[in-house]
Amino acid sequence: MMTTSSMVNSLLLPIFACALLVATLSAAAAGSFNNDFDITWGDGRAKILNNGQLLTLSLDKASGSGFQSKSEYLFGKIDMQLKLVPGNSAGTVTAYYLSSQGPTHDEIDFEFLGNLSGDPYTLHTNVFTQGKGNREMQFKLWFDPTKDFHTYSVIWNPQQIIFMVDGTPIRVFRNLETRGVSFPKSQAMRIYSSLWNADDWATRGGLIKTDWNNAPFTASYQGFNADACVWIGGGSRCSGAGTWMDYEMDVTSQKRMSSVQSNYMIYNYCTDRKRFPQGLPTECTIN
Numbered sequence: 537m538m539t540t541s542s543m544v545n546s547l548l549l550p551i552f553a554c555a556l557l558v559a560t561l562s563a564a565a566a567g568s569f570n571n572d573f574d575i576t577w578g579d580g581r582a583k584i585l586n587n588g589q590l591l592t593l594s595l596d597k598a599s600g601s602g603f604q605s606k607s608e609y610l611f612g613k614i615d616m617q618l619k620l621v622p623g624n625s626a627g628t629v630t631a632y633y634l635s636s637q638g639p640t641h642d643e644i645d646f647e648f649l650g651n652l653s654g655d656p657y658t659l660h661t662n663v664f665t666q667g668k669g670n671r672e673m674q675f676k677l678w679f680d681p682t683k684d685f686h687t688y689s690v691i692w693n694p695q696q697i698i699f700m701v702d703g704t705p706i707r708v709f710r711n712l713e714t715r716g717v718s719f720p721k722s723q724a725m726r727i728y729s730s731l732w733n734a735d736d737w738a739t740r741g742g743l744i745k746t747d748w749n750n751a752p753f754t755a756s757y758q759g760f761n762a763d764a765c766v767w768i769g770g771g772s773r774c775s776g777a778g779t780w781m782d783y784e785m786d787v788t789s790q791k792r793m794s795s796v797q798s799n800y801m802i803y804n805y806c807t808d809r810k811r812f813p814q815g816l817p818t819e820c821t822i823n
């Protein structure tokens with residue numbers, strides 16, 4: 537069992553270390569896709585346009601496409617605006633996520649599962665810590681995500697990970713290390729995104745296949761902003777600090793999150809008792 541003072545130390549030390557880094561270093565956040573990202577696959581299907589202000593991914597029968605951030609981040613508030621594949625997007629998946637590398641990697645996922653015209657997209661989220669995921673929560677959205685750009689954000693600090701849609705928190709994963717749940721806090725993550733064909737499972741569990749007559753499918757990105765700590769050569773350079781680094785949801789934000797979860801959540805691993813017959817994961821049993 538942990539003594540009270542070692543618990544306090546293990547909570548305060550990382551926060552203190554980060555505050556020091558934040559106080560001594562700062563970096564500019566604004567940029568362009570040319571400066572911040574590399575196109576990693578798709579053989580010309582991913583394009584950076586408008587002087588670096590717009591990025592498009594496309595998917596056709598031969599291939600999807602993807603990009604990744606040049607930088608690795610360890611904590612931050614990371615915003616990206618996405619406009620998803622319009623029309624009949626069934627079978628397509630647009631993945632947007634942060635991930636570290638290796639078998640014990642950490643990962644923070646947004647995945648957008650396409651649908652038939654008029655049927656709602658599913659926003660699928662997950663959190664991996666130390667290589668272990670199985671923490672899916674799925675939502676419908678309260679708008680058509682294919683008509684306009686909407687902002688999908690992650691606030692990741694030593695206390696919690698918050699998923700946000702247009703500034704509304706939809707999900708939080710708290711740091712419950714003191715209760716034996718691992719939390720991503722020491723492995724830097726890159727940002728990744730890809731558009732690919734997953735018609736073996738994505739839409740109504742794989743029942744509805746991609747209609748290649750509609751190809752190429754295109755998703756668009758703009759307005760990237762990272763107020764974050766950039767991990768460089770074993771050290772961290774932070775920007776926009778003081779706001780996100782110790783951000784906690786206030787009562788209003790918590791109410792907005794509860795309202796989204798009761799109105800738009802369509803799957804929650806924390807209530808799936810059939811899936812966890814030996815008992816729900818620890819983080820699900822702590823308020």
Ligand SMILES: *[C@@H]1O[C@H](CO)[C@@H](O)[C@H](O)[C@H]1NC(C)=O
Pocket residue numbers: 649650651652655656657658738739740741
């Ligand atoms: C697609 O639409 C159907 C019908 O509304 C719905 O059941 C399903 O959850 C939607 N999303 C996916 C990814 O299949």
